[in-house]
Amino acid sequence: MARWEPNGRGRLVQAALELFVERGFEQATVADIARRAGLTERTFFRHFADKREVLFWGQGELRDLIVETVAAAPGSAAPIDVVAAAYEAAGGMLQEHRDFSRQRQAVIAATPELQERELIKLASLAAAVAGALRERGVPDQAASLAAEAGTTVFRIAFERWVSAPGEPGGPDENGEPDLARFIRESLDELRVVTGGK
Amino acid sequence: MARWEPNGRGRLVQAALELFVERGFEQATVADIARRAGLTERTFFRHFADKREVLFWGQGELRDLIVETVAAAPGSAAPIDVVAAAYEAAGGMLQEHRDFSRQRQAVIAATPELQERELIKLASLAAAVAGALRERGVPDQAASLAAEAGTTVFRIAFERWVSAPGEPGGPDENGEPDLARFIRESLDELRVVTGGK
């Protein structure tokens, strides 16, 4: 018999999301979250560096997957396509948790504090992608631009995906929207706007 | 005789910057800052919404100037040029305080918390610029892209400007670097990278 229920971290994430949805980020104290998860405030801060971080848990794996996919891409592909393909791969991990993502984004959209955190996470992600591109021999500035542009494409596609209809109405709906498809469409739009091929 | 020394807000800004440079953002408490400015902690929070905001005071005026310059630009100019010109105008306000800007950027560069705040300020600035472009009749997506791209150009130019040599050695140096010039150069670089005219 374990001394405590397993997966304390996961319970904290779940409890936090529930409370943030119910009363908003600021109205939910860390003590509240910990209590709902059957733990103490101190334990919350052992799992997460701060109160905001609980909503960004798991992004490390996503980032690693993206960077590895960029690194493993065939040498012949254009940088922006490499980046887009990497984000599509990451999309697979998110696809199964659209419901979670929807609630999470709603909370972030309602809380400037969380938007700040999201922006810096995206910036650091873009920097990591740019680094991976440079490893492939892509020149510095082209790497930065492709990474920034690709990240912007992903952000826009993700926004559209979480706000797309389907699923919440039940399984009798017109099917689950596909994040990878949104990514390809957004990239095409970017090409049109910038006058690319 | 005034009951208190004038310009309490300015003294707080000055004291905060000094302390952040001396010991770092986290090692300087708000009480420290207020004491150095000859005020109380409570008064600090009457002037600034939070501890970070003290380093971003004055950006409101800058933002207004930029938005107004975009609005007042001749109708014939291309969006990206309108944006760049607006940032050049704002550059004039910064030009006189390069010393202040240098120290401020050094503190921000050393403090993730402050980087978050800077990112959201830049994002909201880009959104305001995009709005001003739309007022001019620029289509939605073109407005967003021109605003994002222009803001990126400004950010890069600003970074180069604060880290450029000159002045700190004294007046016997090779003259003060010109922010507007850096903006024009960065915009040209962006054009080259994106294959524009």
Added chain:
DNA sequence: TGAGTCGATGTCAGTTACTGTCATCACGGT
């Protein structure tokens, strides 16, 4: 089997960011 280590948690005290409320008092007008 028993001792020792380890990992996840609890407990508790402390600091600091931030807020609400009320008091103070120069200044400027009437």
Added chain:
DNA sequence: ACCGTGATGACAGTAACTGACATCGACTCA
């Protein structure tokens, strides 16, 4: 001389976050 206003001080309170130490089941090894 009186009064309202604006900027400040004083003080109490909440909540985020940290450091130090205790607990106790699980796992290892002799």
